[in-house]
Amino acid sequence: MRRRSFIAIVGHGPDLEREDGAASVLRALGADVRTLDLWDDPSGLFGDEEGDFAPVVRAILIEAVERPDLAAAALRALRKESRLDEVGAIAAVSVSQIARVDPASGFDDFVLAPYVPAELYARIRMVEWKRSEFATEERVKIGTIVIDRAAREVSVGGIDVPLTAKEFALLVYLCDRRGKVVSREELLQKVWGDLYDGGARTIDIHVRRLRSKLGTSLPIATLRGAGYKLTAPSGSDQGEGDEGDLDAPAAMEGAAGRKLRAVR
Numbered sequence: 001m002r003r004r005s006f007i008a009i010v011g012h013g014p015d016l017e018r019e020d021g022a023a024s025v026l027r028a029l030g031a032d033v034r035t036l037d038l039w040d041d042p043s044g045l046f047g048d049e050e051g052d053f054a055p056v057v058r059a060i061l062i063e064a065v066e067r068p069d070l071a072a073a074a075l076r077a078l079r080k081e082s083r084l085d086e087v088g089a090i091a092a093v094s095v096s097q098i099a100r101v102d103p104a105s106g107f108d109d110f111v112l113a114p115y116v117p118a119e120l121y122a123r124i125r126m127v128e129w130k131r132s133e134f135a136t137e138e139r140v141k142i143g144t145i146v147i148d149r150a151a152r153e154v155s156v157g158g159i160d161v162p163l164t165a166k167e168f169a170l171l172v173y174l175c176d177r178r179g180k181v182v183s184r185e186e187l188l189q190k191v192w193g194d195l196y197d198g199g200a201r202t203i204d205i206h207v208r209r210l211r212s213k214l215g216t217s218l219p220i221a222t223l224r225g226a227g228y229k230l231t232a233p234s235g236s237d238q239g240e241g242d243e244g245d246l247d248a249p250a251a252m253e254g255a256a257g258r259k260l261r262a263v264r
Helices: 022-028 068-078 095-100 117-131 165-176 184-192 201-217 250-263
Strands: 005-011 033-037 056-063 089-093 109-112 139-142 145-148 153-156 220-223 227-230
Touching: 005 022, 022 033, 022 117, 056 068, 056 117, 068 089, 068 095, 089 095, 089 117, 095 109, 109 117, 139 165, 145 165, 153 201, 165 184, 165 201, 165 227, 184 201, 184 227, 201 220
Parallel strands: 005 033, 005 056, 056 089, 089 109
Antiparallel strands: 139 145, 145 153, 220 227
């Protein structure tokens, strides 16, 4: 069952419900939005809703359009809430403040205010895509890694990464067994086959190569004496074939399209 989701808008309390503010714009597009004052406790976004079916946050947008430094400080505070530490974040800034946006501030993107509704919607969708994880018969996405099973291609952050046939097969098998400990013996049998007469050392070598090529994007853990485990995303609620909340409500999709045609 897919959990309900919402977009969190964080800003100066009295300004959060302005007609031209992000909350109003996104609600007009059909999105579920919740607001929070810059310095309020982040847990206030969730109220008393807890458990496996409590709503999740699709994206965070911080409105401090003339103070990018204030937005960065607010984001650091939000990240202390475990339910927000992996959510994609966007800073809203004015044109005059673009040069003050610090690439190291922790934001995934920024958007200009006053807002163009279609641009705001598109940037939220892009942040969701960057942060989402899913698995289907044809494709797997783990963080910034996208694996195309049919084309036998792997990319990280949109950049193709060449893998050998065995590296690719090993990566796919680990993905299929994600969250489970896989022994070297199992990997030898399932990836290399019964006809392979080499030792388990080859597993360690291939894992090392995958780590070298995919970097910190590959969440694989070594369990001494047990094998390897591709760690599962924290708080994941997605099932097989579920690409998360990337598909916005139809009203939001249609409204954004009309807005986009209007600005053209």
